[in-house]
Each structure stands twice: as C-alpha cells, then as structure tokens.
Amino acid sequence: AQSVTQPDARVTVSEGASLQLRCKYSYSGTPYLFWYVQYPRQGLQLLLKYYSGDPVVQGVNGFEAEFSKSNSSFHLRKASVHWSDSAVYFCVLSYGSSGNKLIFGIGTLLSVKP
C-alpha cells in the first residue's frame, strides 16, 4: 500500500540556519512527489514537485528537494531559513492511473526562531 512518512512532527531552527525536512514514501510504481506548505489559516500552497529527471528540484522561496529512489525519500532543504518560513510542511505522493490520488504525510511544523 502507498504511504508517506514524515518522521519529524516538529522542527525548530534559528533564523539563517539551514533546514532539512525528511520524507519517506512507499509506492511500488513511479511516484510523483510534492511538497506543500500551509501557513496559519490558509490553504495549501505548492512548493515544488518531482515527476522525473533531475533528482534535485527547485521550488519557490529558495526551497529544493532531492528524490532518492534507492532510499525512497524526498527530503526538503533550504540553505538559510527566514522567520516567515514558519508553517506546516506536507510531503505528498501522487498515484493512480491519472495521478489524481494524493496521499499526504502527517506534516512537519517548522518553527523559526528570530
């Protein structure tokens, strides 16, 4: 069965520090993977997506993620975080014949200390 695991429910970093949010997936087929961010009282916004090709994908606001088939991972990174990056980050797996089914990780709450 398909699944997405985000092992860290909460991550706290200082402003300016680097960041890695972890994501592991389980899927026997070719995965489409996403990272979405949810700011307080707002809907989910797409940060970046991976369909195929270069395993490192760039997203908005300096975020990037690296896909690893061997590790079944899709970790999110940022070189230097800003206080405005504080939000909940969701790793998402898309599957199905049309790629229309999404499975969400539980989310990681990122708190950036000023």
Place this chain on the structure above:
Amino acid sequence: NAGVIQTPRHKVTGKGQEATLWCEPISGHSAVFWYRQTIVQGLEFLTYFRNQAPIDDSGMPKERFSAQMPNQSHSTLKIQSTQPQDSAVYLCASSDTGGAEQFFGPGTRLTVL
C-alpha cells in the same frame, strides 16, 4: 485569478443539523477534489470530479456525506445530520490536468457543537 474559493470560511452547526460547503474551482480547471483535515487523521481524500462527473468517492463516509458538481463553476459537499466527529477543515482543490498538481482553497472550518 482568484484561486480556489471556498465558502463559508467558518461554519458552526448544532448536532443533527445539515451543513453545505461550497467550492468554486479555478476557471478552466476540469477537476475538483475534496479533502478533510483533522489533527488526528491529517489530510484525507474524500471525493473527486472530472468535467463535472463523479470519478472517485472512495474516501467519502458511506452515510450522511454527499458531493455534487452541478456545473463547471462550483461543487458542493453536503453533510446531513452533522455529528461532533465531523468537525474538521474541509479543503477543496482543483486541477487543470485532472491529475497530480492541485491548487487548494483556504478551507472551510466546520464546527459541530
């Protein structure tokens, strides 16, 4: 482009009352999805329309929940005889490919007293 619009943003109902949630997808998008978000269960898929036709409702509770898409500009999620366990944020998303990249609305927070 106003994005996906959901109304109301907040709804409070009494136990046993009906709740109707509205979603207006992004103009031109052919697919509409409904999700439910709770602290305990996280984000769960409910149902999916493509070109107004119901495609997959495998996530919908078998009783009391129904969804429709009467035209390409809006979809509704109706919950009859609401129960406290229905309290959640209900998210609507739309896609122009019917597939992976979905654009989400701000959600409707339903509170059942």
